[in-house]
Amino acid sequence: MKKILKSNKPKFIIRHATKKDVSQMLKIIGVNNPKYPVSVARKEIMEMFSGALHKPIYLVMEDKKEVIGLGGFVRSWIDNNVVNIFWINVKSEYQGNGIGSKLIEGLIEEIGKLGKPVAKMVTLSTNKPKFYGKFGFKKISPKYDGNYILMGKVLG
Numbered sequence: 001m002k003k004i005l006k007s008n009k010p011k012f013i014i015r016h017a018t019k020k021d022v023s024q025m026l027k028i029i030g031v032n033n034p035k036y037p038v039s040v041a042r043k044e045i046m047e048m049f050s051g052a053l054h055k056p057i058y059l060v061m062e063d064k065k066e067v068i069g070l071g072g073f074v075r076s077w078i079d080n081n082v083v084n085i086f087w088i089n090v091k092s093e094y095q096g097n098g099i100g101s102k103l104i105e106g107l108i109e110e111i112g113k114l115g116k117p118v119a120k121m122v123t124l125s126t127n128k129p130k131f132y133g134k135f136g137f138k139k140i141s142p143k144y145d146g147n148y149i150l151m152g153k154v155l156g
């Protein structure tokens with residue numbers, strides 16, 4: 001299994017996902033979340049190519065044409081100033097190399113570029129609250145869905 005050495009970090013590229021990336025994105029999601037139905041994940045990812053008013057936007061991290069991480073966001077219907085982040089996933093052998101951090105920073109940068117209404121808050125549901133705490137996300141609720149906690153970050 002490929003393990004990236006911190007001393008030998010290759011140059012990763014962060015960019016918007018395209019249709020060609022979908023199968024690799026689903027593979028990473030499948031390995032990291034074996035209990036989550038792939039058919040549902042596929043529908044969620046494919047929504048970015050739909051005609052929905054609020055379409056999700058996904059970013060991928062690439063290493064030599066290979067997708068090694070992903071993350072997405074969509075504007076909330078309930079409050080257009082709120083944006084939900086989801087599916088931040090890094091390929092297992094690439095974890096611990098700052099890729100998840102770069103994906104969060106990239107997603108927040110993209111959220112900042114959204115047109116009016118300007119995004120004022122980002123929320124996410126996670127079982128890794130310590131990881132997101134590093135980026136200023138605070139707990140909104142205690143565990144409410146198994147081990148998952150709702151977290152939020154006010155922008156600006």
Ligand SMILES: CC(C)(COP(=O)(O)OP(=O)(O)OC[C@H]1O[C@@H](n2cnc3c(N)ncnc32)[C@H](O)[C@@H]1OP(=O)(O)O)[C@@H](O)C(=O)NCCC(=O)NCCS
Pocket residue numbers: 032088089090091094095096097098099100101102125126127128130131134
């Ligand atoms: C959680 C995940 C996205 C982190 O990505 P990553 O590329 O491994 O993380 P980074 O290398 O950017 O780590 C950044 C910091 O977060 C910490 N961190 C990473 N994973 C963590 C975890 N699971 N719990 C707590 N802290 C974590 C790192 O130690 C690092 O800390 P440092 O800055 O003090 O060194 C990745 O491990 C992953 O895909 N996990 C499986 C899927 C998952 O759980 N996704 C999130 C569900 S909401």
